[in-house]
Amino acid sequence: MNGAEALVRTLVACGVDTCFTNPGTSEIYVVAALDLVPEMRATLTLFEGVATAAADGYARMSEKPACTLLHLGPGLGNGLANLHNASRAQVPIVNVIGQHATFHLKCDTPLASDIEGIAKPYSHWLKTSRKAAELGKDGAEAVLASRTAPGQIATLIVPADVSWSEGGQTAAAPQFPRPTKVANKQIEKAAEMLRSRLPTALLMTGNALYGSGLVAAGRIAAGTGARLLAPYPLRRLQRGAGLPRVDRVNYVLEQAIEQLKEIRQLILVGTQVPRAYFASPGKDSLFISSECVIHTLALPGEDYVAALEDLALELSLGNNQPDAVQPERPSIPKGSISLPGLASVIGALLPERTIVVDESMTSGRGLMAATHGAPPHEWLGNTGGSIGIALPLAVGAAVACPDCRILCLTADGSAMYTSQALWTMAREGLNVTTVVFANRAYAVLKREFSYLGEGGPGPRARPLFEIGHPDLDWVQLSKSMGVPGTRISSLDEFAKSLNAGLQAGGPTLIEVPL
């Protein structure tokens, strides 16, 4: 058995059976091993930024790592921006990056590069394998590192001769560590705050926002009057009718301050104090009052679910039921396109168990409100602010959850970053319905520019914020990659196309001109 086969067998033994890849010459030994290990499912992407975001989406939904298989330093470089987002999502990912044969590296041929240097900024664990006999063990270590709470990015660099040499040995799955439990005094302090009945909120992430974590948080909210909050950079949130209500913090500074102004005590569950993504001259970026008392119930990577369940027990709320959001849907509006109207159509039609992938940016600000009483669904956002995540994140979520429908809401500017994901949706027949909000602008930047107090952008700055001239034709772009597309011109048409898309087998795309 060569090193590559030992690596693939080990990854499968460790529960990593899904690979998102764009391989090159250095990786063909690993590709060849796929024919020997059918348990590993490999999905081709036409650009590495699709592979890394797909691994992120897969991990958010399956709670275990996928691996990527990428070509040398440049291939990893193309995947970095969505590794940035994945790093902020705190998901497990195992990157397998091919490298030149060890004896070839010194020749400094054109593709030689400092792969470790490129990997370092976004790798919590990083190793270049040295021997075929160790590649299995290295792979198991990478999986172990990735599964270290709250979820880490592990990068294993595999020289070609380490892959192709005989002597590979499969390693057994290690014991994956449980997240650390929080100290009792953290729970007691949180309980004391909640008993005070001062306006209190829990700002949560990770598995506190779905499943048993969300149920425990819901009990606490119901029993104490506390508000439940999720950060704007949203990893995964289970929501809708019958589930506890969790409000997502707004993106815009002024709106977030208004949203959070009553809060006097804030309890953090794996999160940071909420603030604006960017600083502006003369403005404080903090979303909450400087007098607000902050308590960290659980640090990132601690056991959020146990902390919430223990807190509910401490508050004697163990058997209480959470307050459930009441079923409520907007009616389907008709007439000309408007952002509230589009949000209402989505709220009216969203099927149960849909996974909503949301990078709708400025166009989607009303979506959370319009869908809060829809049947139970999941909501995934952009965690790191690097645009271009939605389409490939949807790919990963669809691969993880083949029985679910994915509704991918994206802006035109961000979708242009990784539009290659449409091709992978078509090839794999993924059930992804994509809505492109085409406002033909980097609208966030136009708004930020208005803060400069210099009036609007002038004739040389303005074209850098506008992505019309020429207008992108999303229907043709989508069809060019094998995904049926349609452009709507009214809310009626949107409802019809959305309904059709949500019931189609395979991917579709709807362009919404704004």
Next chain:
Amino acid sequence: MNGAEALVRTLVACGVDTCFTNPGTSEIYVVAALDLVPEMRATLTLFEGVATAAADGYARMSEKPACTLLHLGPGLGNGLANLHNASRAQVPIVNVIGQHATFHLKCDTPLASDIEGIAKPYSHWLKTSRKAAELGKDGAEAVLASRTAPGQIATLIVPADVSWSEGGQTAAAPQFPRPTKVANKQIEKAAEMLRSRLPTALLMTGNALYGSGLVAAGRIAAGTGARLLAPYPLRRLQRGAGLPRVDRVNYVLEQAIEQLKEIRQLILVGTQVPRAYFASPGKDSLFISSECVIHTLALPGEDYVAALEDLALELSLGNNQPDAVQPERPSIPKGSISLPGLASVIGALLPERTIVVDESMTSGRGLMAATHGAPPHEWLGNTGGSIGIALPLAVGAAVACPDCRILCLTADGSAMYTSQALWTMAREGLNVTTVVFANRAYAVLKREFSYLGEGGPGPRARPLFEIGHPDLDWVQLSKSMGVPGTRISSLDEFAKSLNAGLQAGGPTLIEVPL
């Protein structure tokens, strides 16, 4: 004057008047400064990998740096792969990367990242500016570093508050250093080798391959019988009727060995000993005989043109004329599509002064032979082996040379990496005629796989080398971004479409199904 304005004014004062950008919030102060400094021409790209390759293409043709303006660590990350190629092309580029305000960084908001870490692997010079008053000076230092021979990548990281703060000071253009002249003994040694009349070749790069460098090399070849060679990873080569003949080294190991087997002495002008990009088990990657005598006439960054001119003088060939390639064109073939036929059509129709950007990969192997006697033209290749350079490299070359026609030859696999460049071509009305060789495969990888000696790829490996299912529709993809496209089905149609494209104002695209 704020820091951003001082930076832009300084860049212009230093001769950097062209910017390829995809800005974000951290960069809007620099964007705002563009309205105050109309001498700076900024071109929007919809993905940062387009910006960095465009800066490369611009530098190859204009022999001076453009700047990029990119958003934080992820924006730079998206540009890395083509910075890899630019680094191997040894061109000057000044990257301006926005950063969070210095006081905001500690808040670790979602877009915070280790920008210096991301920049380091591909930056010969790297600095984070600290004060508005120093930003002009830092910009001038960056330009100076970029113009250090043979051409370097300089990355200046600009925190938002350094941009927005008052107190900016424009810096004057520094004296740009001349490349170092090579020592006399290097020239004498080369002359001695050439006088021996043993089969000798000069393998050259940089400005040895065009203009006065090429003329001097041509005199040497004519006077001594030496062969002139260019590396397969080709930065820029001037060629065609009336110019000295330079052969590009083949990509494929066996073909390159055959091509170079007669050579007994090899003189390097800014190049390395030629070898295969990748190592294979049990094969030597070297293209030349191990008995071949190697002499380095000029190291990378030394003065190639002076070295060649001095060498011609040393050989008393100063007034000789180079042997000129005779005008010769294939006739236009008709009938069904074939690679030799496509090459002949291009050879028959290539207009004088065309800049050919060539990332045609496996499909383009016959192109150099078919065009060698065409009217004088320039040839730019992929220098670093990271695919996805052709379309954006063409953007940069077109911006640098608005009076030239660009013929962009690309494979489908590589063009999918940075297809967003088509939109920039349309917006800017660039005279780029793109030909996509659509073989629906990563054909290089299929061939490499055959070397494994395991037969063809099996059912799980094969789909990772094929990019059909679904087939990409390049006509629709092109039109979706505003570039008229057509698909040809015979050589007659190819000739007609190519001719029309080469005479059109603005960009066009031709899909060649293979």
